[in-house]
Amino acid sequence: MTPEWTVEQRIEDYARRVDDIADDYNFETDVLEALLGRSQLAGMWASLTPAQQQEVARVDGALVNLHNRVAEVVEAGTGHPRAHWWWYLAEGPQVRAEYDHTLRRAS
Amino acid sequence: MRSLWSLSDILGPKPAERWRSTAIRVTVSANKKQRVYILLNSLDLDRAVADIRAARRIERLAYHFGKHGNALGCATEAEYVASLNAHLERDDLRFFVLGRKQGDLMWYAVAIDSGYVAQYNQTQGKLWSFYRSQDIGQFASLPDLVEVQRSEGHWRVKQ
Numbered sequence: 001m002t003p004e005w006t007v008e009q010r011i012e013d014y015a016r017r018v019d020d021i022a023d024d025y026n027f028e029t030d031v032l033e034a035l036l037g038r039s040q041l042a043g044m045w046a047s048l049t050p051a052q053q054q055e056v057a058r059v060d061g062a063l064v065n066l067h068n069r070v071a072e073v074v075e076a077g078t079g080h081p082r083a084h085w086w087w088y089l090a091e092g093p094q095v096r097a098e099y100d101h102t103l104r105r106a107s
Numbered sequence: 108m109r110s111l112w113s114l115s116d117i118l119g120p121k122p123a124e125r126w127r128s129t130a131i132r133v134t135v136s137a138n139k140k141q142r143v144y145i146l147l148n149s150l151d152l153d154r155a156v157a158d159i160r161a162a163r164r165i166e167r168l169a170y171h172f173g174k175h176g177n178a179l180g181c182a183t184e185a186e187y188v189a190s191l192n193a194h195l196e197r198d199d200l201r202f203f204v205l206g207r208k209q210g211d212l213m214w215y216a217v218a219i220d221s222g223y224v225a226q227y228n229q230t231q232g233k234l235w236s237f238y239r240s241q242d243i244g245q246f247a248s249l250p251d252l253v254e255v256q257r258s259e260g261h262w263r264v265k266q
Contacts, residue, residue, distance in 0.1 A: 002220070002221040002222070002223075003180055005178065005241065009178050010241060012177070013178055013241060014241075020174075024209075025167075026226070026235060026236055028213070029205075029213070029226065029236065032246065032249060033238070033240060033241065033246075036240065036241050036242040036246060039242065039245070040242055072208060073251075074251075078250055
């Protein structure tokens with residue numbers, strides 16, 4: 001039976017994928033799997049420790065800086081909720097800040 | 108009275124620019140997928156799938172083991188290769204294809220139950236990666252992927 005992913009494995013996988021997006025070798029797959037992994041982490045966000053959340057946020061920053069590469073692979077949105085701003089990076093790096101701003105206004 | 112309005116006039120300059128760039132990407136994306144359909148329909152897909160199943164040498168083994176071995180539960184490169192070979196021998200793999208920017212066709216041989224994926228670069232005739240997807244269900248539903256499935260004894264593009 002295939003063991004479940006641990007949170008640490010998921011974060012490590014997300015970080016490695018984002019690290020490799022700048023490399024042409026397999027960047028399309030790295031983009032797709034990074035976004036899929038980030039959505040998984042969003043689903044378990046409340047169970048992440050503050051240090052884990054901080055690490056994910058650090059990787060998020062690196063992903064935002066690669067928004068042009070993401071745009072080469074993924075159209076904005078494609079059925080994902082706006083809260084999953086990483087799927088909307090084709091619109092530009094501002095999507096993360098826009099979502100954060102919306103959260104702050106709501107709370 | 109003015110009778111001709113630009114997109115910028117109606118939406119404002121920044122939203123208009125976003126709309127224009129999104130519209131261009133949608134058109135390009137539709138053409139990208141269409142190109143994959145055209146390329147796949149020109150191939151002997153039975154042969155293509157057979158080639159993937161028979162492939163055994165993976166590019167950049169140390170790199171891929173370092174990147175994916177942990178998630179695959181593999182402690183050594185030998186275990187990683189053994190896991191890849193066992194994966195390719197499964198008779199329930201699903202096959203998806205993505206057209207790359209450089210023009211390569213990238214195949215993904217997927218096991219839905221485990222999330223394990225063997226990647227094969229058809230244009231170069233090489234195994235490209237072996238990894239575990241964090242969400243194989245969503246991966247298999249990605250709009251840019253074209254599925255190749257078995258029907259009446261032969262592999263065909265799923266329309």
